[in-house]
Amino acid sequence: MINWGKVWSDFFIFLALTSNVGFIFSHDPYQLVIAIGVNLLATVLKFGAKKILAAELLATALVADLHLIPATILYFMETHVPLAIGLAIGAAVANVISIIMLIIEVIFEYHKEEEI
Amino acid sequence: MTRKKKQKHYGNVRPKNYRAIYEEKFYNILFQLRYPLMTVIFFTTLGVLILMIINNKSDGESVLNYFFHTVITFSTVGYTEGYQTDPSHLMVNRFFATVFIIVAIPFVYMYGLVTTVNVFMNSNIDEIYRYWRMYKAMEKLKGHYIICRFNGITKELMKNLKRRGIKFVLIEPDASLEKEIREFGVEYYVIDEPHKRSVLLGVGIEQAKGVITAFEENTQDLSVIVTARLIRPDKDSFMVFATATTEGAAEKMKLLGANEVIVPDISVGRRMTSFVLHPPSPVLSGFLEKIAYGERTDIDIIEINVGENSDLVGKKLKEINMRQETGATVVAIIRADGKMKIAPSGETEIKKGDSLIILGHPKALRRAEEFFEHHKIEEVEAT
Structure with missing residues (x-):
């Protein structure tokens, strides 16, 4: 049985990474607005999740946000654009880590089901 | 799977973590904010993006203007655009x-923002914080006493x-007494069943000095x-101190591990008898008993x-030379055979x-203990 709640939350976590990577390669302001919006959504979606790695997932999402918010400000101020790109890359790394943890959690849950 | 850690002698029970309970309550508030905040973020991003597309501008100043425009729109503040728009784009x-x-108004304003404010208003964050702080401080307690049941006896205690x-x-255990407990000014309390191992471990019995139980x-x-x-x-x-209703129960409690058990009826009866036998004098009345019951802080025995x-x-x-030092x-000596010598003279041999x-000031008594x-120790070293 497919868990639609999981599809919904995982969708945002993956979209956060893909939109971020899109910005890193295109340097496009539209893509940046989408990236920061999706990253914030992905963070909020992790609020209150009671999973094994909930704290770590929330932390990585907050790290990504705190990279992207200064990146957005710097990018639109047109001052340190390369730094803005660098920050976006940092955020992308945090997104990758959160996806890795998502996979670890899936494995944990699989084992738990077996024990029962 | 084999368990490597040795099981404790009292079983495999984990202490109840009262602080974590309130941390989780705070986390649950965040959970309620999930969808309202998502709505706000989604529509803000959407508004900025569409304004960027229809005006065909993506420089920093315009994006900030569009962000401002979106926020004043869904928050129902609503000026006009507040910035110069290209006339050809104005109509669009x-x-x-x-x-x-x-x-956006129904979704973002009516649902997103109103629900967020509502969650904060109804979730007693200050209350959760108060409990959280109390239990965080409670975890650090050492050498404290655990008192069970809030009643007349324990109030006095x-x-x-x-x-x-x-x-x-x-x-x-009775949650309805919580208001009274708080008004009485109890610094640390938990509303729970004291006979559970997890509860006693949760209030730090492993670092405690004793437990006092005074149930009816x-x-x-x-x-x-x-x-x-x-x-x-x-x-x-x-130490374990308890009250009992009958002498038989008191004996049983002592056999099961209580250090001292008081039967309130018998104690009160004896006190009454002492009044009859020694009519109280206005000066001395209750002097010794005030010392014995710890009502005076300047003198102790x-x-x-x-x-x-x-x-x-x-x-x-x-x-x-103990008094000088x-x-x-020394107000009395109890011999090894249990005989008591009251007010011994200087000639009395130890x-x-x-x-x-x-008898003396608490500080003097500390010194006497050290004396x-x-x-x-000297004797031990000499032999």
């Missing part, structure tokens, strides 16, 4: 704004402990005594066992196994 802009208002600066945690029913007292003794079996390092290997044995009271006075009853300890 206005058309979009109209549609956006129609869609807590009042006196507070005056002496002794820390305690109250466990009360013997069965509840018994279960607390037994549970506490399971975790802390040593009678010298961990203790019992010190001289022990067998002390160089004080065989000396006369006037020879040991410590400021405390014998093996004597216990001295010493006897000092004399004991």
Whole structure:
């Protein structure tokens, strides 16, 4: 049985990474607005999740946000654009880590089901 | 799977973490904010993006303007655009704004923002924070007492402990008394069943000095005594005091591990008898008993066992110069055979196994304890 709640939350976590990577390669302001919006959504979606790695997932999402918010400000101020790109890359790394943890959690849950 | 860690003698029970309970409650508030905040973020991003597309501008100043425009729109503040728009885009802009208002107000304003405010208003964050702070401080307690049940007896007890600066945690199973407990000014309390191992571990029984249980029913007292003794079996390092309704129950409690058990009816009866036998004088009335019950903080009474290997044995009271050195006075000597010598003179000799009853200021008594300890050690070194 497919868990639609999981599809919904995982969708945002993956979209956060893909939109971020899109910005890193295109340097496009539209893509940046989408990236920061999706990253914030992905963070909020992790609020209150009671999973094994909930704290770590929330932390990585907050790290990504705190990279992207200064990146957005710097990018639109047109001052340190390369730094803005660098920050976006940092955020992308945090997104990758959160996806890795998502996979670890899936494995944990699989084992738990077996024990029962 | 084999468990490597050795199981504790009282079973495999984890302490109840009261702080974590309130941390989770705070986390649950965040959970309620999930969808409202998502709506706000989604529509803000959407508004900025569409304005960027229809105006075909993506420089920093415009994006900030579009962000501002979106926020004032869905928050129903609503100026006009507040910035110069290219006339060729003005109509499209206005058309979009109209549609956006129609869609965004119910979702973002009515649902997103109103629910967020509502969650904060209804979730008693200050209350959760208060509990969280109390339990965080409770985790650091050491050498405290655990008191079970909030009633007349324990109220009096807590009042006196507070005056002496002794820390305690109250466990009360009846949640309806919480308001009263808080008004009474109890610093640390939990509303829970005190006979559970997890609860006693949660209030730090492993670092505590003792437990005092004063239920109206013997069965509840018994279960607390037994549970506490399971975790802390040593009678010298961990005290258990209890009340009982009958002498039979009191005896049983002592056999099961209580250090002292008081039967309130019998104690009160004896006090009444003492009034009849010794009519109270206005000056002396209750003087000794005030000392014994710890109502006075400037004077206290203790019992010190001289022990067998002390160089004080065989000396006369006037020879040991205890009063001059410590400021405390010997008011009675209890001999090894249990005979008591009240108000001993300076000629009285200290014998093996004597216990001295010493009266004085609490600080003087500390010094007296050190005085006897000092004399004991010297003897040990000499042999």
